[in-house]
Amino acid sequence: MQLSFTKMQGAGNDFVVIDATRQALTLSPAQLRVLGDRRFGVGCDQILVIARSSTPGVDFRYRIFNGSTGAEVEHCGNGSRCFVRYVVDKGLTDKHSVRVETVNAVLELHLREDGRVTVDMGAPVFELARVPFDAQGLSPRELNGFALWPLAGADCEVAVLSMGNPHAVQIVDGDVDLAPVLQRGPLVEAHARFPRKVNAGFMQILSRGEVRLRVFERDAGETLACGTGACAAVVAGIRLGLLDESVEVHARGGDLKIEWAGLSQGLQAAVLMTGPAQTVFEGEITL
Numbered sequence: 001m002q003l004s005f006t007k008m009q010g011a012g013n014d015f016v017v018i019d020a021t022r023q024a025l026t027l028s029p030a031q032l033r034v035l036g037d038r039r040f041g042v043g044c045d046q047i048l049v050i051a052r053s054s055t056p057g058v059d060f061r062y063r064i065f066n067g068s069t070g071a072e073v074e075h076c077g078n079g080s081r082c083f084v085r086y087v088v089d090k091g092l093t094d095k096h097s098v099r100v101e102t103v104n105a106v107l108e109l110h111l112r113e114d115g116r117v118t119v120d121m122g123a124p125v126f127e128l129a130r131v132p133f134d135a136q137g138l139s140p141r142e143l144n145g146f147a148l149w150p151l152a153g154a155d156c157e158v159a160v161l162s163m164g165n166p167h168a169v170q171i172v173d174g175d176v177d178l179a180p181v182l183q184r185g186p187l188v189e190a191h192a193r194f195p196r197k198v199n200a201g202f203m204q205i206l207s208r209g210e211v212r213l214r215v216f217e218r219d220a221g222e223t224l225a226c227g228t229g230a231c232a233a234v235v236a237g238i239r240l241g242l243l244d245e246s247v248e249v250h251a252r253g254g255d256l257k258i259e260w261a262g263l264s265q266g267l268q269a270a271v272l273m274t275g276p277a278q279t280v281f282e283g284e285i286t287l
């Protein structure tokens with residue numbers, strides 16, 4: 001099969017984007033892994049497959065696959081910004097505010113005048129069973145009423161929440177560049193207490209409105225940025241009483257602004273994420 005694709009990136013988190021709006025397209029996990037492979041294929045952190053939605057009031061639906069495994073995932077913050085940039089640039093819509101359904105949510109996205117994209121990422125999920133996280137027998141340390149869970153074997157304590165996909169966030173003392181992300185990340189990612197594995201975030205707090213963040217993503221390794229990871233880290237920091245409601249997040253590949261009014265407006269408040277989305281190149285591949 002000959003397949004056209006677009007390579008995109010958002011804060012250095014990179015994507016192969018496939019247009020399935022004109023005809024139904026099913027890619028096998030093996031084909032997805034070739035698209036994701038940086039040596040034998042195109043190379044990317046995630047693959048986005050875009051189609052029209054049949055749900056009233058929703059413009060598109062898109063599916064997200066981790067490039068290294070071909071496994072489908074629930075949510076991708078940086079990918080959602082690239083998605084809206086793609087549908088506007090390709091003339092698939094003339095709207096700059098678009099609604100898209102993912103496997104478990106409907107998101108609203110807005111392409112701004114300055115070229116950045118703001119995404120309503122929905123409300124964070126704190127119920128441990130829905131993350132999912134098995135806390136049986138653990139005693140958390142509480143800070144400002146929010147739990148930090150000890151993870152035996154990974155030698156750290158983490159805040160646990162879902163942004164549609166699972167996240168475990170730890171706060172590091174000192175320079176996050178020196179944090180043991182590549183050693184501890186895989187231990188957290190595959191920890192038995194996370195039955196669907198987890199994205200492992202490492203956050204250095206610079207002030208109440210500014211953090212540095214590295215994320216060892218589930219099935220992707222450390223990426224240059226993780227949008228849902230940024231949302232999860234900031235929400236955790238706000239609930240722990242360490243951050244204000246608007247936070248600049250510096251990832252290795254770029255900056256994201258995360259806003260959450262969860263303490264003033266209730267925990268069901270939506271998280272807003274603003275950041276860049278760019279096309280890198282177009283191509284064709286034989287699968």
Ligand SMILES: N[C@@H](CCC[C@H](N)C(=O)O)C(=O)O
Pocket residue numbers: 013045046066073074075076077078079165166199217218219220223225226227228229
């Ligand atoms: N890079 C993404 C997250 C992609 C999915 C993640 N690896 C998972 O398995 O949940 C983002 O920007 O949010």
